[in-house]
Amino acid sequence: MDTILSMKNIKKCFKNKIVLNGLTFDVRKNEIFGLLGPSGAGKTTTIKILTSQILPTSGDSEVLDTNVYSFNRNILNRVGILTDNSGVYERLTVWDNLKLFTDIAVTDKTNIDIMLKRVGLLDNKKTVVKKLSKGMKQRLILSRALINDPELLFLDEPTSSLDPALSAEIHKLLKELNIQGTTIFLTTHDMVEADKLCDRIGFLNEGKIVELDTPENLKLKYAKRVITVKLKGRSEKISVGINAESAEKIRSWIATEALESIHSYEPTIEEIFLKVTGRDLI
Numbered sequence: 001m002d003t004i005l006s007m008k009n010i011k012k013c014f015k016n017k018i019v020l021n022g023l024t025f026d027v028r029k030n031e032i033f034g035l036l037g038p039s040g041a042g043k044t045t046t047i048k049i050l051t052s053q054i055l056p057t058s059g060d061s062e063v064l065d066t067n068v069y070s071f072n073r074n075i076l077n078r079v080g081i082l083t084d085n086s087g088v089y090e091r092l093t094v095w096d097n098l099k100l101f102t103d104i105a106v107t108d109k110t111n112i113d114i115m116l117k118r119v120g121l122l123d124n125k126k127t128v129v130k131k132l133s134k135g136m137k138q139r140l141i142l143s144r145a146l147i148n149d150p151e152l153l154f155l156d157e158p159t160s161s162l163d164p165a166l167s168a169e170i171h172k173l174l175k176e177l178n179i180q181g182t183t184i185f186l187t188t189h190d191m192v193e194a195d196k197l198c199d200r201i202g203f204l205n206e207g208k209i210v211e212l213d214t215p216e217n218l219k220l221k222y223a224k225r226v227i228t229v230k231l232k233g234r235s236e237k238i239s240v241g242i243n244a245e246s247a248e249k250i251r252s253w254i255a256t257e258a259l260e261s262i263h264s265y266e267p268t269i270e271e272i273f274l275k276v277t278g279r280d281l282i
Ligand SMILES: Nc1ncnc2c1ncn2[C@@H]1O[C@H](COP(=O)(O)OP(=O)(O)OP(=O)(O)O)[C@@H](O)[C@H]1O
Pocket: 014, 019, 037, 038, 039, 040, 041, 042, 043, 044, 045, 046
């Protein structure tokens, strides 16, 4: 599996505060990777180091085969970045905003209209940004990050403050981009988003990755090995272990038509998040 970026033992201190403390992980080419962690865990700091906006205190970070210390314009032209401060100009039209950023990016790769079509904003190209809805504006900000047709896209909370329908629109767009070959590294507080969208999830806590795997594997790992059944005429549910003895019980409940419902327990990504960050127990 090809690696598109990696961090090895990254440490980052602000004055005497240690934010990242031995951060080690890889992102593979063509995956959607989600970095999750409590507020203040260092997710934005991680993106800033990966995109060379700040340097680590120590450790190694490589993006597109280039060490973070030797980042240059060539590399920046191959990545797209969406962060809190990816602003757009409210008084300019949608099209003029993209024209401006195309000029800054010094790229001739992109046709603005194609880009606007891709994010579903072509019909609004003459609209002044301040008249756009929140979802449209977020798509414009996203198109700005896509202007250089990046191989690797960094998204810092791409759907925060969007309602579920607008988030779903962005998810669809991100999936399409991913299918077309863009690797996506995102941070999010939205556990459902992480579950639906990401091929792999890394949990960041106290400066380190404390868990990293596919959503499916994480759920299996943290699943309680129990089956919950509800029997006819009984208000409470019964939990039984997954073993031969339970199989016999369940068989007889089915045979005597006593069984009303039966469920295995699978934790949500949110429950796993709470567990690995020490906030709760499952
Ligand atoms: N330039 C800076 N100077 C000093 N401290 C900083 C700086 N940037 C970030 N920090 C601190 O580093 C820690 C991690 O911040 P960061 O923004 O990376 O967290 P985050 O995981 O992105 O949080 P959130 O989920 O709230 O966006 C915080 O305690 C923050 O106050």
